[in-house]
Amino acid sequence: MGIRENLEQIITEIPEQVSLVAVSKTKPVDALKEAYEGGQRIFGENKVQELVEKHTQLPDDVEWHMIGHLQRNKVKYIAPFISLIHSVDSLRLLKEINKQGSKLNLKINCLLQIHIAQEEHKFGLSATELDEILSSSDTFEFVNIKGLMGMASFTNDQNQLRSEFTYLAQLFKEKAIDFKNLEILSMGMSGDYPLAIDCGSTMIRVGSRIFGARNYKH
Numbered sequence: 001m002g003i004r005e006n007l008e009q010i011i012t013e014i015p016e017q018v019s020l021v022a023v024s025k026t027k028p029v030d031a032l033k034e035a036y037e038g039g040q041r042i043f044g045e046n047k048v049q050e051l052v053e054k055h056t057q058l059p060d061d062v063e064w065h066m067i068g069h070l071q072r073n074k075v076k077y078i079a080p081f082i083s084l085i086h087s088v089d090s091l092r093l094l095k096e097i098n099k100q101g102s103k104l105n106l107k108i109n110c111l112l113q114i115h116i117a118q119e120e121h122k123f124g125l126s127a128t129e130l131d132e133i134l135s136s137s138d139t140f141e142f143v144n145i146k147g148l149m150g151m152a153s154f155t156n157d158q159n160q161l162r163s164e165f166t167y168l169a170q171l172f173k174e175k176a177i178d179f180k181n182l183e184i185l186s187m188g189m190s191g192d193y194p195l196a197i198d199c200g201s202t203m204i205r206v207g208s209r210i211f212g213a214r215n216y217k218h
Contacts, residue, residue, distance in 0.1 A: 004038035023207030072096040101142025111149040147184030169200035
């Protein structure tokens with residue numbers, strides 16, 4: 001199947017209240033345009049340079065999401081147009097996003113990335129660090145904390161994945177009681193999004209199921 005057919009298939013599988021982020025990293029602009037013509041409007045990238053380049057080549061109604069690890073010195077390049085930053089994994093990064101938002105007089109939407117995987121090298125906040133940030137969230141005038149994001153372990157063990165997704169969903173549910181702006185729970189990718197949705201995800205990040213296998217030789 002082609003990109004448009006893949007999109008149509010996924011959309012029939014997911015509930016209406018779940019948002020689909022088409023993860024287009026390493027993919028050529030023509031592939032994104034094909035997805036756009038198929039009705040897709042949310043695209044996720046994990047490299048700032050690639051995100052900036054593609055942003056200039058697609059229509060203005062595209063929502064661009066930053067889903068990869070974000071270095072503080074690169075926030076300024078995406079701040080003017082980014083719709084949502086999924087990967088806020090430190091207080092220092094949040095402060096920088098707030099700083100760049102203040103320069104533009106613009107509120108920047110963010111998700112706080114929580115470490116849920118077994119792999120230590122994956123980024124994310126602990127539950128304690130999450131509490132520290134949320135308790136001081138009123139001080140960030142130019143940031144909207146819209147929810148939480150998590151990356152599960154790279155494993156086929158469905159019990160492990162369910163455990164990680166359930167933990168994040170419960171954390172999200174608990175925090176949303178006190179912090180009403182928390183609306184988005186971003187978890188689930190090409191290999192595990194049905195399980196993530198079953199556990200409560202409201203936003204999935206799907207790449208290879210839409211665009212096919214990635215070419216990392218770029």
